[in-house]
Amino acid sequence: MAKESVVDALYEKVANDEDARTCTDISEDACREVPGNFFRIIAANTLTKVGDLLINPKTVLAWLISAVGAPGSLAALLVPIRESGSLIPQLMIGALVRRYPVRKGFWVLGAALQGLSVLGMALVVWLLDGLAAGWGIVGLLVLFSISRGFCSVSMKDVQGKCIPKSRRGRLTGLSATLSGALTFGLTLLIFRGDSDPSVLFYSALLAGAGAAWLVAALVFLSVDEYPGASEGGNNALREAWNSLSLLKDDAPFRRFVITRALLMASSLASPFLVLLAKEQSSLALLLGSFVLASSLASAVSATVWGYMADSSSRTVMVRGGALAALVCVVAGAVSVSGVQTEGMHWLYPVAFFILAIAHAGVRIGRKTYMVDMAGGTKRTDYTAVSNTVIGVLLLAVGGISAAVALLGNDWALLVLGTMGAMGVVSARLLSEV
Template identity: 60%
Template structure:
């Protein structure tokens, strides 16, 4: 890197990290400390691009509308479970593979390129195929997308743990979410401002743009200077995966964290039911746009604050996010029980969705920072892969329970998830501080 560019990077990092004379390099090597500013911004850029790409192919919005447009609405129900669980369940095996390599950034690079190819395949499916054939093409590509995402998830936490100091990881995630959220606000306005129902070519263009974003992100991430890490225990992937399950039995703090994370799934699972309640009263395009805008604004206004708070106590961030998430679910659920689901204005739900999205940003950032900070060395990869695999399975189970509850009404699901979040709050209070 040229000296002027390095000096600029150093100054920007000092401003963000609030450092003046001495750089904080907690929990990383002395050699890695020298490359912290450069690596910080390369990781930041990669995360921002992928967050923007996630909006463009959101299963809850864009892909769901897309399948309806091509005549495959019956497949919409599979989008969110495949997107989430498909990247989480295989992570014990993926984690064992990652452990065998001292430098792990290339797993993230490969995963990002895999996501780009998968999104391009989605675009090709809806452009060249019709009806259920196009829908099956999108679902098949989404499976590959989720698997590629699994490699990125495991590798990111490990690379971040080796390249970014312990007390600066929360603000990295917070900044990435804030910048990405701000960009998505602009994109949402462009999407729905004086525009009717988006056309098929418009959706294909969005998918193509998303694919390009993941390619650029992979190029940025490849430039990270990563120190070689531990490779002990990197045996046969499946055997290592099975062996790592013993962490749930033998490691009490980790087991407690996984239980807490499972209960806090409420903040993610409740969102579609807020959208469903609003859609029952008004199915206009601007109402859908308001949910996208609410999600983007929530990330923009809250993520950086959550990030700074997580560097002080990620446990407190999880607790506060859980209180807000469970609270808004219980309030909406009780309100609908008392007034009837058709009594509220549909615009009431985007406002509640906004609050829930703020809470979810806190829960998500808090538990990610907590996991990275509670482990060191190879444990970080093991913790990530085991917890993600277990959560992937529980996500399918909880999704099935929610689907059964939805046969009663969306309000029943929201109340159930609110109670689940309340239990998660109690569990988070009992976690130990790791910062």
């Protein structure tokens, strides 16, 4: 009882409400479990986000490909696999998940498989080298990404059933802030010396990240989820195909997917800032500064964005998207202009930091918006359809931006900045939820 009282009191402070158990869109039974579930989900999210930041394909995994002596061309496969590999299968995954009234088990399964995949990477780095090690990392990343799809589909539904509408944004924000702060401290340890970390260190780092996912799976298993709506035929493929009709028949959802697609610019632009900096300096410390910037951005902004999203997730998407578009256009314009000053390369980690803050807003805003705009089984369908569509578009837009980058990384930033600005206009036209 004393433990429950502490949890209830802490939840009331976080919820900033005299009656922290006031619920309007979840069941009476689920309402009683809100305080405990709130912190269990935060703990699980924090652990997985720490793992995500520690094996970021834009930084750590790319360095690993080089460290094991694999061809650098393999590094180009990491980001597309990491993103689209988890998004595209979600249409099928969603059709399967929606048939079960209790869905936390799918998240537990996905987290456990991700943890095992990362532990496998640690073993590959330790035992293999060269091309074999490189392909081993890429192959395990495929399994990791597909497993992530189970977590993505089921998390939004479990969260929608267990957490009241007005508290979901701050849950996402708090977990991102905690994970950002933890990873910021870990990154400072990694780059405390004058040389790059050894392969042994990266093996240990991957093993630690894998363990974080396994612990997260155990934590999430303790979430008290009550049965909800379950629909779906016996053929998952048919159900998946039928759910695509949402894009035609559900106008608000279609507008949201279009907006989300345009706001992808906030995530696709990050590698080009890194490449622009690398063109001017190859300092290991400079590369580490990007990892620090990403962690610090989550720590200082995610909770703020989360609280704002509880008031208006649409406004958060607009503000985050506008800031991202501005960074892309300004950074691209400065590079195109040819301005060269001493220490110019250090401006790019600053731009990366601002872009990471903006992307956190876009991400939290659109996640909160989608959970709030749907209910019951629709929430799972919305997640699966939108993520699958975005996964396909990521490959397409990624290919286009890569082609534009042949003219220069700065021109790719300008194109993505324009795309992001269009996303801001589209977000302003969305209805409030």
